[in-house]
Amino acid sequence: MANVTMTINGKQVSGEVESRTLLVEFLRDQQRLTGTHVGCDTSQCGACVVHVNGDSAKSCTMLAVQADGADVTTIEGLAKGDDLHPMQAAFRENHGLQCGFCTPGMIMSAIDLVQHNADPSETEIREWLEGNICRCTGYHNIVKSIKAGAEAMRG
Amino acid sequence: MYDFEYVKPGSLDAAKSAIAGAEDGKLMAGGMTLIPTLKQRLASPSDVVDLGGLGDLAGIRKDGNSIVIGAMTRHAEVAASADVKAAIPALADLAEGIGDPQVRNRGTIGGSIANNDPAADYPAALVALGATVRTTKRELAAEDFFTGMFETALEDDEIITEVVFPTAEKAAYAKFPNPASRYAIVGVFVAKGGDGVKVAVTGAGPAVFRVAEMETALSGNFSADALQGISVSADDLNSDIHAGADYRAHLVGVMAQRAVKAAG
Missing domain, CATH: 3.30.390.50 (CO dehydrogenase flavoprotein, C-terminal domain)
Structure with missing residues (x-):
């Protein structure tokens, strides 16, 4: 067992983990941050995307011990009280979800895109979503949401 | 996934001793292939030596007519590098097309070539550009480095440090x-x-x-x-x-x- 300490959504947390404990297991099972989902568990679907030191990463394909000392942001860390993050609000306003399972990963991935590219085109958004799979929407409204979210983030 | 001893050395020397001293050790760079492999129990090493603490192995620099990429440089960094785009734009394009953004944020050039997946992108670039692989022991021409399916010339305790790409016309x-x-x-x-x-x-x-x-x-x-x-x-x-x-x-x-x- 190893002791890990990391900052999650601005708060420093510690815990005992096995070497093989995945970051997503640490987040969900030990920290009870169940907004980060496990879809495929094979690093393909993107439901588990979080930010590690500012970059989007699939938390099912990262060990908790690798995140020791890191700054992690999950979907729970985006809203300020009752005020949704502009990207969350954009998904709600543009019907960017149906069942909602992929949504946390979609939003975390989308925010990373906007960090790199403040005004992404539809093609750039679709290319960026290579690692996020949605079984409901057909992606159209997700792309619309991200365009609107990017615009809102630009202010 | 079976459990293992996790080690994260802070220096290349410490990494060399950790892998040399392990009973059945595996080096981990970005973990984009190793972690899925461990999950499927296709590998069950006694020790995983995480190279993620070796900041010196990450980075891109120009050296005369070559671009030198540190082994722990992530695909996203190669794709976005102004030096790579200017000197060998094809290499930046290749890096941009690997996996998805999250894989590119964690996966590294050293990890990719050490794994030598038959469907990986980087091996083609190394061989076509006549790159040289520098390790803790020697320098290897790309064509001598890749020896077969998931096989390279690397010895068990040898660590890739950087890859030297000559520019092309x-x-x-x-x-x-x-x-x-x-x-x-x-x-x-x-x-x-x-x-x-x-x-x-x-x-x-x-x-x-x-x-x-x-x-x-x-x-x-x-x-x-x-x-x-x-x-x-x-x-x-x-x-x-x-x-x-x-x-x-x-x-x-x-x-x-x-x-x-x-x-x-």
């Missing part, structure tokens, strides 16, 4: 990706450099290989037309649920022509 990479994984069903890297034209193919065979007949044709006339009528034998090519060997052989010709066109 013309270069491009064209790949036919698997639509789900983005791994290359076939990828062809064409480069015209100091030591002639090289055509390196990934995805099609057990490991990266060159196509001598295409290289000869392109040396005389660097155009897609020069490749008309040149076919690659399907013998010994990969056949799986994604594509049969004869389809892959056909794709080698198509991707090579696209790469030459893109290289201009």
